[in-house]
Amino acid sequence: MTSLKHHPLDQLLAFYRLMVTIREFELRAAGERKAGLVPGFLHACVGQEATAVGACAALNAEDVITSTHRGHGHLIAKGGDPRFMMAELAGKTSGYCGGKGGSLHLADFDLGVLGANGIVAGGIPMAVGAGLAFQMRREPRVALAFFGDGAVNEGAFHEAANLAGLWKLPVIFFCENNLYGEGTPQHKQAPIRDLSLRAAGYGFPGVIVDGNDVVAVYEITLDAVERARKGDGPTFIEAKTYRQRGHYEGDPMIYRTEEEMAYWRARDPILGFRKRLEEEMEVEPAALDAVDAEVKALLDEAVQFAIHSPAPRPEAALEGVYADDHGGRVF
């Protein structure tokens, strides 16, 4: 386990706050889905907050990420505003995508979030393209692609990894191996347990990290970012983690055992980190409680913001398809 002492307390507290924000966002979103504010699919990343936060903490504001169907955490970690996120989930005009994208397509180009994605592995080539642009323009930026253990078996991952390895692009392949793709366990999706093994076939390093240890994730991503900025090319980071909730909200979860879930809940990335903050960094529980309370207030506000934001006019459905729609003649 990495030591917390090497890191400024401020930063550690920021990690904590972000992880709690993500957790709280997911729980609130799930609740609001039941309550009817959120109409669409939700894929919560509860249990995986450390990967999002650790990885994005290693990036600069100018760096970009591509995300997945389970992307709320990535966006929050990259600076996303829970208000605009919740409003998007509610399909409101004030949402990140004006209500047209929903959870699966959250994007904020200003924050360098090129988009969540409804297609497993669909966003990975995009990250490679961003990395290519950065390399061509001699910009010291990197692109980080988040994806799951299931995505590693899609052709798009493979082609993208090969291209990035070949051209030594500043791209980080960040795999959140949470042991399942929907209801199918990872071991029934690939014949290997350590997916980072595949990196060797693309000519770049593959490393494994405890995905529930936010500092470890941060440190290992920093290394990869440095490599990428130096022009040494991609790194495949495999973060071993676990999704604590269903694949989607409403998932009956018939495919896994209570023991397994309990095992992983005992390794919860937030509770564990909180404990370490208290023990290793001697943070007062009250200080952390205060953070929790602030986050709750933030999320209260986000929900209120979403509720009170206007719904789009139905005709807005016809806008935003093209930069130039030739006066509507393109429809």
Next chain:
Amino acid sequence: MTSLKHHPLDQLLAFYRLMVTIREFELRAAGERKAGLVPGFLHACVGQEATAVGACAALNAEDVITSTHRGHGHLIAKGGDPRFMMAELAGKTSGYCGGKGGSLHLADFDLGVLGANGIVAGGIPMAVGAGLAFQMRREPRVALAFFGDGAVNEGAFHEAANLAGLWKLPVIFFCENNLYGEGTPQHKQAPIRDLSLRAAGYGFPGVIVDGNDVVAVYEITLDAVERARKGDGPTFIEAKTYRQRGHYEGDPMIYRTEEEMAYWRARDPILGFRKRLEEEMEVEPAALDAVDAEVKALLDEAVQFAIHSPAPRPEAALEGVYADDHGGRVF
């Protein structure tokens, strides 16, 4: 280098005959293309005869292969009749596909040749499916997929390899690494030189063989076949070889040097093997000359057969799309 002595002379002579047949077929086909008998694209495998012959010799008649755009050698090695092949190249009814497929789509299901393919890597999943059927039916058959070094960067290869590795299917991934995909050298297509490295990512062995040594190819494929039949799953065989002619007939070949070509011509699989037959097995040159002559006669006959076979009626174009075309209502 493997010793010839371990193999019956008959078999070695059969290898020789098949390799010469392939070479002769390619040269005649190229000639007939210039002469006008063959209208379509041709991708000759001159220089790669040892891979086709060595690999297919390790298979039984009931085993199946999938092939590529450079598939004449594979078909001949699996028992294809040069007459029906040449007739297909000429677009005649007596051709393997009745003139509808041409070089790119040669297939003979009776011989277990599931088809050449115009799509790079397109046939690999098919081989996996055949292997799946064999496994499900408890048949001791294997499926071997031929593909090139370029194909290894397509998503279809990756997905197919993962599936075969996962399900331990009786499939052999046979990569003919001839150093180029069209005009682009292998080292500009992937960051690794030994593509067999990728097998580890799919949980099965990857092995390398001198693809210009027919006996070595035969032996290594036999091992893979045995593994597959035992239920131990796939093997990735990477055969290092070289295509001596253009990517296609007519290729200006501006992308490679005369030195490189000369280097590989000096390692010609047929000339080398012939020399070894003469030296190690003490075969009389005259005996080999006789084989050459017989093959030439066979190819003369094949060309004549193609020339004198009837062309299809134009309306035949509308036949053979469906097993049941609902009295034509499906068009």
Next chain:
Amino acid sequence: MKREITFAQAINEAMAEEMRRDPSVFLMGEDVGVFGGVFGVSEGLLAEFGEERVRDTPISEAAIVGAGLGAALVGMRPIVEIMFADFVTVAMDQVVNQVAKARYMSGGKARVPLTIRIANGAPGAAAAQHSQSPEAWFMNVPGLKIAIPSTPADAKGLLKTAIRGDDPVLFFEHKMLYSRAGSAPEGEYLIPFGRAAVRREGEDATIIAIGGPVNAALSAAEQLARQSVSVEVIDPRTLVPLDLDALIASVRKTGRAVIVHEAHRRAGPGAEIAALLAEKAIDYLEAPILRVAAANVPIPYNPDLERFVLPTAEDIVEAVMKLIRYEI
């Protein structure tokens, strides 16, 4: 005997019956086994047929479809499930270049008894990558057959025909139909391809409705009946082959045609049907051919926007009334 079952159950039953009947039939796809299919369509099949014949796969659509083809070529009758039609894009080469053409390219020798089940349509607030209806792309790919049932009975009868046939079939199942119940025969029941069903008879206009929106068409017809407009509703059931004769016969009778589907309007299945009518039935037409279909924009997430984009019963009523009122 008829009884009420859901569309999903009908599909389940068709698969189960065919798997019992023929050991070469098997199912593979993502989460079709333990999970029973994300829409519950394959529930119980794993228990009855075991892991070998009800196969959970990796997320590798190209490999799965290609493996289905390979297995079919050596004598199996695979059923491959594509969870959302949007994902067929990752298997597009296998469907278009391999599956569809294997037979023709081999000079008519290959037999490809492969059924690809594809869940299409908008399930509601699923946004642009989980709501598509790409049937028309495949109508443009000779070598495929396309079934698109709208009732449990048709789903059962057409799927059994698809599985037993020797040609590759894309079988589109609209997600909003899965939970709809309807009567469907027990046991052996096969519906031939290429026979449209007249869902309702009428005199004043023909609605040709495809897949999911057949129900909207029927409710539109109901509303129109109250306004004394008598509408015939025809469901082609298979797009390839298409029962053009039935469509022409109806248009000949009514003189007016509205085509309804959930695919985007531009170059959707309705384009082909309209073009065929404009070629073969123009003399019978007393008014323009109208299409009621998804607007030419990606499907938005917000349900109000989505409703605005998708075809509704009101849109159909309006289109029919436009034709009724039309004067040359």
Next chain:
Amino acid sequence: MKREITFAQAINEAMAEEMRRDPSVFLMGEDVGVFGGVFGVSEGLLAEFGEERVRDTPISEAAIVGAGLGAALVGMRPIVEIMFADFVTVAMDQVVNQVAKARYMSGGKARVPLTIRIANGAPGAAAAQHSQSPEAWFMNVPGLKIAIPSTPADAKGLLKTAIRGDDPVLFFEHKMLYSRAGSAPEGEYLIPFGRAAVRREGEDATIIAIGGPVNAALSAAEQLARQSVSVEVIDPRTLVPLDLDALIASVRKTGRAVIVHEAHRRAGPGAEIAALLAEKAIDYLEAPILRVAAANVPIPYNPDLERFVLPTAEDIVEAVMKLIRYEI
């Protein structure tokens, strides 16, 4: 100044001019660099612009298209070449779900200045996997624009517009056009999307011809003129947006329409055009709308069979004559 250049040279020139003008424009694809493109279209570009901006790629179409999208999203203007239209199938998800929808899904925020050049059509005896014309699939995918030029001048003018625009464009180049010469302006020359070109004026019938077969349509018109049938030939040049007004105006004048393309007839681009005419121009029509297109079978290898399947000038003449002789 006008001079004669080939279609391939026109495309080359458009790319070179735009690359000179804007450093964010670059080209990537299989063998576009050292080889100069398998059809020679990018000859000389590597020498002028270097390996960074003229990039030979691995055989990984999904990654290439996706990388083009990613680069576009962060400010580049990539041109991606798909060597044969048949191969766009392996990149289908990227084109359909990512490229086409990126802007809409982000609420109109993404800018996707990406041009995907695709060689379509049958080059002769190339068989079923190297001869396809899949334009119509993409007409059914909102978010894309589609250009399909038939002359060197149009190729140049439309490609420059595509590269400079902020929307993703699929740019279809018929392989048989590459070596055809025609006059084309030197230097700056941009053609707006959505403006059809009247290639020949006429009174008796309208031929709407798309891409490669525009030439066959013109030669059919020539033959028909000798039989005193005056035919108007219209080339839409872009399918999305489509210049429907121009098509309607012509049909209004002639009363007869034949649509010609090399895509398969069923659900090809002509289906949409016929459907639009059947909706908006039915009152002007004196005869059925006919389509002359590839038959609904995979493209066969044998050249005689291929000719039988593909649309020819004779087929067009026959279709026009059928309309001329048509009596209601």
